[in-house]
Amino acid sequence: MNARRCDDLRLTGSGGANRVMEAELKRLVMRSAFDVRVPNPKREGDETLLYPFDARVAWVAACYHRTSSRISWDLCSSAAVRLEPLFEDLVPVLSSDDRLPGGPELRFSVEVGAASDFEASPLQLRGVVKNAIVEALASRGVTADIDSEAPDVVFIVRRAGTPEARRTVVGIDLGGSSRHRRGARVATGLAPLRETLAAQLIMLSRWDARTEPLVDPMTGSATIPIEAAGLAVGAAIRHPSELPWRRLAAFEGLPGETPDLFPGTAAKIVALDADGECIKAMVGNLRAAGLTGAAFDQSIVIGQQDVRRLTPERIEALLPEVRDMRPGVFCINPPYGVRIGGERGEHELLDLYDDMGRALARFSGWRAACFVANPKFVYAFGHHPTMTKPASNANLRGHFLTFQF
Template identity: 25%
Template sequence: MKKYTLIASATMGLESVVKDECKELGFENVTTFNGRVEFDGNEEDIVKANLHLRCADRVFVKMGEFKALTFDNLFENIKRIPWENIITVDGEFPISWVSSVKCKLFSKSDIQRIVKKAIVERLRMAYQTDELVETGAQYRVKIQAHNDIFLIMLDTSGEGLHKRGYRNLINEAPMKETMAAALVLLSRWKGGDRAMLDPMCGTGTIAIEAAMIARNVAPGVNRNFASEKWSIIPENLWVDLRDEAFSKEDYDKEVKIYASDLDEGTIEIARLNAIRAGVDEEIEFKCMNFLELENMAEKGCLITNPPYGDRLLDDDAVERLYGLMGDIFMMRFPKWSYYIITSYENFEKSFGKKATKNRKLYNGGIKCHYYQYYGAR
């Protein structure tokens, strides 16, 4: 199999989580950069990364990286890339995404036009044809330029990896599945005799991702990817690695997950999402105010995404809510660990306790902190 440099793009703040995932999957030469993780891999690893990465946004093949100060530079560098090694003669190759920050070449439309022209010229020469019909598989090209350095990638995923396929119904201010999975992984909760609780669960994303992690359900196993139609990846590889993922699911481990929310309609959506994800038996959903919570186990892990920022603009209301959360959690769940994500800067003061640890994350583009309170071991 051929070796490639692969890229798992990641939300700012989650690069180290994605790096750990890549290492656990056995990928080699794993290196982190702002917003991405690079690693060496072959066609099998392209499939594995798409099926198994829980917190990455997409998986790309790195086609090139170079400095370009003029459009002639850009054209010649793009033309040198052996696109024919991946793109077939009938392949469709839209320049689907361009960013240019602090670069001499800043016109996105001109960059798109030049890159397209250079790839066309390269493929015409490689395939000795005047016409490229672009009716076959799709190979979306992404260009990311910063300080005149151009990073050129092909998108293997298609739709973002957060699109697991179970969440057709959402409420306002939904959290991406990739972020929800990261919150669970950062908590180190994996099921077993420790319970898990989300007392403000919304449509259930954190609870569902937790159940999938506990059961070792591969997040991409029930969806499709752009590279499934690429000729460089044998079709049986997708079948075999999906079968392998299914065979590693764990239905023997004890899993106790509790999720509640104030809104009855939202809880109903959460139940339906859990059914679609195949983890409805692992989660007990209830429509209730968090003030009514009762302790269901001596030790456990509470992970939640309470209202904040644009979701609840009144600072007084936020402070009251977080003060009540602190009182309820510490009084009724004294030995539990708490993991709470919010953009509210004075959270610890309102909550009434300084976090053991906090971590800066970006949830839906909003700068947040993930406050981590370690409970009894």
């Protein structure tokens, strides 16, 4: 048999996210209620971290971790790349696995991750894993049925490992499916930034929420301010009741509530956009995220402002209660030009980048972090980045860039 038992907590993100994901998890676990240390992870490429499974660490990650796209618990793996050998491998190892959900009945679904080197289609791979799980659970007295709409547990199958030792891995989703679907964005603009990437952008900016203002001068649908507010106080993005844990014995006795991990942090966030229609979407999304009202009047300031005419005096006027304001950070997702056609449109976009660079140069001592998917951005912006990191927003390839002014 080519199957073997696994016991890893798997954090998966966008390309190049490993260091940010690792730093965020350490920060969160250190402030959690658990007396546990996070060991150094194993890495698979630049977008996956593997930790020895600890239900306490998994609880923190699933409830609070913002930069990962998926969080799962690896149960077993097989060297098989064909359907019949995979089925023969999985059934005995899953049948003897006491970590599987118990009870008389189980509704489950199977999702397929990256599996391009498996010698069958994703649909066929999903089917054979489903059949192996049904047979394994039946041997344990559990009647299992597929339910894609409201499953008790979601199993994930993917090809993983180093290039020279790839395996087919089966695990359980712990983090509530795709992590960029926070549920707070009720209105979206053109080419919105995924929430997970917005969190990475803020982490890469090295923003200190206790002492530095954060300004998004092209806020759009407010993804960056919402993530910044959550990161500042260590707010949860998932509640234990929303996660598939009630059928997993490993999570018995763990907390049912998710208090802020950094309570009392009084962040200063400025959300600006030149488009009045964007202001409406911005307010709607902030309201859906619970970030409006008297409690947030002093921490999240909204304004209509063209980035090209932005000045330090304007920011100081928006934050009158901040005396002797320290230099802060800009976090920006500028337009990429994907939807702008023709030579005239490109010239207008490059002129915008140039004007942005001139405006932000007025902010001596400030930093900026941008996600851009236009290769001409740096040239037109007029500033040399202090860091360049490849990334992607959905299927759009781009880069994280940081600048010092």
